[in-house]
Amino acid sequence: MYKSLFRFVKKKIPKISDTELIALRSGNTSIDREILMGKVNLPEKFKYVNKFPEEKLNHLLDNFDNSRIYPNNNDNKWIKYLAENKFFSFLIDETYGGIKLSVNELSNLLTKITSLDPALGVVAMVPNSLGPGELLTMYGTEEQKKKYLPKLANGEMIPCFGLTGPNNGSDATGSIDEGEVVLNKDGEKVVNVVINKRYITLGPVANLIGIAFNLSNHYEMLDEGKEGVTVALLEKNHPGLQQLTHHNPLNAGFPNGTLKGSLEIPISSIIGGEKNAGNGWKMLMECLSAGRGISLPATANASSKVASFGIYHYIKVRDQFKMPLENMEAIQEKFNKMILNTWIIQSSIELTNDILDTGNSPAVISAIMKQQTTERGREVLNEALDIHGGAGICLGYSNFLEKFYRSAPIGITVEGSNTLTRSLIIFGQGLNKSHPYIFEILDSVLNNNIDKFKISFNKIVSHSVKLYLDSLTFSSSLDQQIINFANLTNFVALKGGLLKKEQMLSGDMADVFSNLYLALSVKNYQKNNNISEILTNYIIKKLLDENQMKINKIIDNLSFEKYLLLHMKSKVKETSYEEERKVFQEIMRNKKIINEIKKNIHVEGNILGDLEKINTLPKDSNEYLKLKDKIINVDEFKNNN
Numbered sequence: 325m326y327k328s329l330f331r332f333v334k335k336k337i338p339k340i341s342d343t344e345l346i347a348l349r350s351g352n353t354s355i356d357r358e359i360l361m362g363k364v365n366l367p368e369k370f371k372y373v374n375k376f377p378e379e380k381l382n383h384l385l386d387n388f389d390n391s392r393i394y395p396n397n398n399d400n401k402w403i404k405y406l407a408e409n410k411f412f413s414f415l416i417d418e419t420y421g422g423i424k425l426s427v428n429e430l431s432n433l434l435t436k437i438t439s440l441d442p443a444l445g446v447v448a449m450v451p452n453s454l455g456p457g458e459l460l461t462m463y464g465t466e467e468q469k470k471k472y473l474p475k476l477a478n479g480e481m482i483p484c485f486g487l488t489g490p491n492n493g494s495d496a497t498g499s500i501d502e503g504e505v506v507l508n509k510d511g512e513k514v515v516n517v518v519i520n521k522r523y524i525t526l527g528p529v530a531n532l533i534g535i536a537f538n539l540s541n542h543y544e545m546l547d548e549g550k551e552g553v554t555v556a557l558l559e560k561n562h563p564g565l566q567q568l569t570h571h572n573p574l575n576a577g578f579p580n581g582t583l584k585g586s587l588e589i590p591i592s593s594i595i596g597g598e599k600n601a602g603n604g605w606k607m608l609m610e611c612l613s614a615g616r617g618i619s620l621p622a623t624a625n626a627s628s629k630v631a632s633f634g635i636y637h638y639i640k641v642r643d644q645f646k647m648p649l650e651n652m653e654a655i656q657e658k659f660n661k662m663i664l665n666t667w668i669i670q671s672s673i674e675l676t677n678d679i680l681d682t683g684n685s686p687a688v689i690s691a692i693m694k695q696q697t698t699e700r701g702r703e704v705l706n707e708a709l710d711i712h713g714g715a716g717i718c719l720g721y722s723n724f725l726e727k728f729y730r731s732a733p734i735g736i737t738v739e740g741s742n743t744l745t746r747s748l749i750i751f752g753q754g755l756n757k758s759h760p761y762i763f764e765i766l767d768s769v770l771n772n773n774i775d776k777f778k779i780s781f782n783k784i785v786s787h788s789v790k791l792y793l794d795s796l797t798f799s800s801s802l803d804q805q806i807i808n809f810a811n812l813t814n815f816v817a818l819k820g821g822l823l824k825k826e827q828m829l830s831g832d833m834a835d836v837f838s839n840l841y842l843a844l845s846v847k848n849y850q851k852n853n854n855i856s857e858i859l860t861n862y863i864i865k866k867l868l869d870e871n872q873m874k875i876n877k878i879i880d881n882l883s884f885e886k887y888l889l890l891h892m893k894s895k896v897k898e899t900s901y902e903e904e905r906k907v908f909q910e911i912m913r914n915k916k917i918i919n920e921i922k923k924n925i926h927v928e929g930n931i932l933g934d935l936e937k938i939n940t941l942p943k944d945s946n947e948y949l950k951l952k953d954k955i956i957n958v959d960e961f962k963n964n965n
Contacts, residue, residue, distance in 0.1 A: 326778045333777070334769050336820030342552075343497050343605050345770075348757050350609035351687040354679045356758040359840050362791050362810040363803075366848045370678040372426035376433060380409045385440060385926050393443040394529070394579040395570070403447055403529060403579070407479030411437075412451035415458050420473035427680040431622050431673060432924050438626035439925035442731040443578040445626065449619040450525045451476065454739075456483040456534040456557055456595075458611045463596040463603075468557070472532060484530035486521035486583040487608070494744045497553050497605060503537040503589070505545045505601075513545055513591045513598075515556070521583035523738075528570040528581040531560035534595070535583065536604055549594075549601025555608070556593045563588065576731045610685060617680060617690035620735050621673050624701030627728035628666040629925045630932065631708035634724040635659060636911075636918055637935035638712065641952055649711065653901075656908040658707045663911050664863050665700040666921060668842050671849035672697065688754040692838045695745045698735040705729045720959025724931045747827040750834035755817060761787060762817060788814045795892055802843050805868055805875075808892045809836055812875065815885045832878055836871045843867040855920055858910040862903070869896045931955070 340348075358364040384405065393402055406412060414430050416422025425433070430452060438445025451457055457476050460469055475481040491499035503517030517537045521527070539554040558565060570581035591598050595607070639649035639659065649655045676693050679686060708725055709716040716725050736742050740749070756763050761784040768776035791811040797804060816823070816833060823830055843864045850860040873896055879889045911917050927933045934955055941948040 326774060326781070329781060330769070330774050330777050333765065333820075337766060337769060339821065340766075340770070344753075346606045347609050347687070347753060348763060350606055351685040351690075353758050354684045354686040354689055355675075355841060355844065356686055356688040356692075356754060356837075357760060359806055359837065359844075360759045360810050360813055361787075362794060362807045364806060364844055366675075366844065366851070367678055367682065369852050370426070370428060370681040372428045372681065374429050375423055375425055376410075376414070376429065380411075381433065381436065384409075384437070385928070388440055388444070390441065392577045393441070393447060394577060400529060402444060403482070404479070406444075406448055407482055410477060410479065411448050412457070412479060412482070413477035414452045415461060416473050416477045417461065420469060421477035422473065423477075426677075427618055428674075428677045431618050431625075431677050434619060434622035435626045435629070435924040436926060438623045439630050442623065442627070442727050443576055445623055446525060446576075446578040446731075446734075449623070450485075451483050453619045454608070454611050455485040456532055459485075459534060459555060459595050459607060460557070462611065463600060463607050465597050468595065468597075472557070476532065481532040482526060482530050483532045483534065484524050484526040484583075485534040485536075486519065486524045486527070487536045488523045489520050490522060494741045497538065500553065501535075501537040502540065503554065504540045504542065505591070506543065507545070508588060515539065515554075515589040515591065515594075516587070517589060518586045519583055523571065523573075523580060524583055525578065525580045525738075527583055528567060528579045530567070533558045533560065533562075533565070533567075533583060536608065539601055541601075546598065546601055548597075548599040549603065552602030553604035553608070554601050555595050555604040556589050557595055558587070558589065558593060573734050574730050576727075576734060609687065616694035616739050617676055617686075620739060621669065621676070621693045621697040623731070623735055624697035625669050625673055626925060627732065628662075628669050628701050628704040629921050629923075630728060631704050631725055632662050632666045632921050633918065633925060633927065634932055634935055635662060635708050635711050636921070637932075637939055638955070640939050641935070641955055650912065653905070655711055657904060658711055660904055660907055660911070662704050662707045663859070663917070663921075664866060665704045667849075667859065667863055668846060668867075669697045669700055669704075670920070672842050672845040674852070675845040675848050688750060688758050689841065691740075691745050691749045691754075692841055694739055695742045695750065696838050696842060698732070699742055702732040702736060705732050715956065715958050718958040722931055722955055722958055724935075746834045747831040748824075751837055752823060752827075752830045752834075754834070754837060755813065755823070759813065759817070784814075792888075798891070800868065800872075800894070802840075802847065802864060802868060805871060806840055808875065809840060809871075812836075812878065812889065812892065815882065815889060816878070818885065829878065829881065832874045836874050836878075839867045839871050853920070855916045856910060856914050858907060859914075859917060862899075862907045866899070869899075872896050 355364055391398055394400065410423055413422035414425045417424050434445060434449055437448045460472055472481065476483060489501060501517055501519045503515045505513060506516050508514045519535055519537065534555055534557055536553060536555050539551055541551045564585040564587045566584040567581065570579065573580050594601055639655055642649045672693060676689060679689065705725060705728055709729060712725055715722055719726060756766060761780055764780035765777060765784065768780055791807060791814060794807045795811040819826065846860055846863050872894060876893045879886045879893055927936055934951055938948060938951045938955060
């Protein structure tokens with residue numbers, strides 16, 4: 325029987341490339357696996373100690389003059405300030421002069437810096453995520469670490485990393501630059517490679533450049549390592565390296581550009597040395613968690629908090645139709661959506677940071693965080709702009725949204741497009757990686773190990789039967805929906821390789837998967853912080869209702885399996901108007917909520933500070949009226965004619 329099953333499964337499983345297999349074997353799992361097991365145990369709050377000198381951050385916050393970060397006429401002074409004051413050292417161990425921070429502290433710092441200026445946040449983020457610093461720390465030779473890490477830590481060197489080119493984007497290794505191991509004129513082994521990289525953040529200002537390329541060994545010159553994706557390290561002015569042009573991503577004002585040239589790279593420049601030739605994709609996959617799981621969510625957190633904090637105060641001040649905006653239900657409805665998404669973002673960040681701080685590197689959760697926080701951050705800004713009206717589309721002092729609105733699409737695009745992250749990675753890859761038994765079966769088939777297959781098959785049958793029986797309990801609770809989703813996953817998995825093509829199905833499964841993680845995050849946030857049961861229950865209900873509609877749709881689009889899953893379908897009752905009113909009142913009256921949103925954003929000495937101050941003043945005072953005029957008016961510029 326097992327031999328027949330083995331042959332059947334072998335036909336059903338999708339074709340898996342070497343890069344996909346590396347991705348599946350990189351990193352680990354956490355709550356994502358527990359969700360697919362049908363039961364989740366939330367972790368304890370991670371306790372950390374702040375290590376970065378507060379005075380350095382305060383000096384930046386107090387003295388930042390809102391000048392353009394790049395290109396500019398001030399000799400890149402703010403980039404230099406960050407570099408020289410160790411803002412680029414957060415991933416580097418103290419042994420090499422760094423200030424290795426906990427994930428929680430790193431996330432909080434990036435949020436605060438980004439709230440000051442998104443472009444400045446990008447500059448601070450990149451050296452502390454995917455790049456030479458982390459790659460050197462994890463894989464560099466001791467000689468490479470001693471040479472470069474202290475210079476990165478003290479700001480002498482500014483890093484960038486070149487991966488993306490004209491023909492490789494979300495498919496990072498699809499048509500990557502090709503390199504060849506040859507002997508140079510001195511008889512030394514080198515790599516000849518022609519590079520054409522674009523979208524490289526910090527590329528125009530970097531003097532330590534990491535590059536990725538596909539290495540060929542046609543002449544069999546490698547004593548160690550192998551062919552495949554390889555990462556190497558170059559210094560500025562390396563012969564043939566061109567850093568001559570920059571891009572302008574939506575005029576957001578951070579350095580982003582090209583790396584080009586025909587290069588001869590010493591074998592010793594490969595990060596980790598020759599033995600790491602061909603090991604680059606594994607290295608990159610294991611380092612993606614910082615960008616996807618920490619940096620980009622921090623930027624979304626900053627933009628959402630700034631928008632929500634600003635609008636919270638603005639709707640109290642701005643009058644239309646002889647009443648404050650806060651009295652209009654249409655405004656209340658939009659504001660509720662803003663707070664819902666802002667709360668989800670900050671809650672999921674807290675849970676994810678705790679997971680990462682315990683040494684886990686869950687690739688699927690990082691993908692969820694990247695896709696969900698950047699999308700929800702954009703939704704917050706869209707609602708905020710609608711409420712802010714004309715003041716939100718005119719440049720000037722009173723517009724606290726413009727810089728964040730301009731930058732939002734960038735977070736959507738970088739580190740893998742959200743469209744493909746949702747449809748291919750979160751559930752498509754997550755099914756194989758996060759499921760407790762599927763990868764075991766997959767691995768046994770790939771290795772032609774029928775004994776291992778037999779054990780794994782028996783496990784998954786037992787697991788599936790239990791989940792199906794548990795799904796027969798009729799409940800709308802979060803715990804029950806986790807069981808139902810895990811059960812649904814086992815049925816969807818029967819599609820095998822067809823799932824790669826059915827990206828609408830995979831995308832909807834990804835949405836349910838993500839929303840369950842977010843709901844658990846919100847629940848966990850309330851447990852840790854005790855802010856508002858009303859808001860917590862409202863958000864979780866919204867997420868579960870959204871999921872139930874998706875589950876109904878997925879079941880309807882299955883074939884024979886749907887008849888076994890009809891009991892998991894249910895009608896969704898929309899939130900009542902009264903419930904929306906109740907939630908809005910809770911947000912406006914419970915000061916803990918707005919104080920939590922205020923955390924880790926800069927509100928002093930800017931329009932946010934004015935908005936906060938005005939609502940402490942008597943409305944008939946001259947100071948109030950003067951400040952109101954400043955807030956509701958927009959900058960005016962002289963005509964050129």
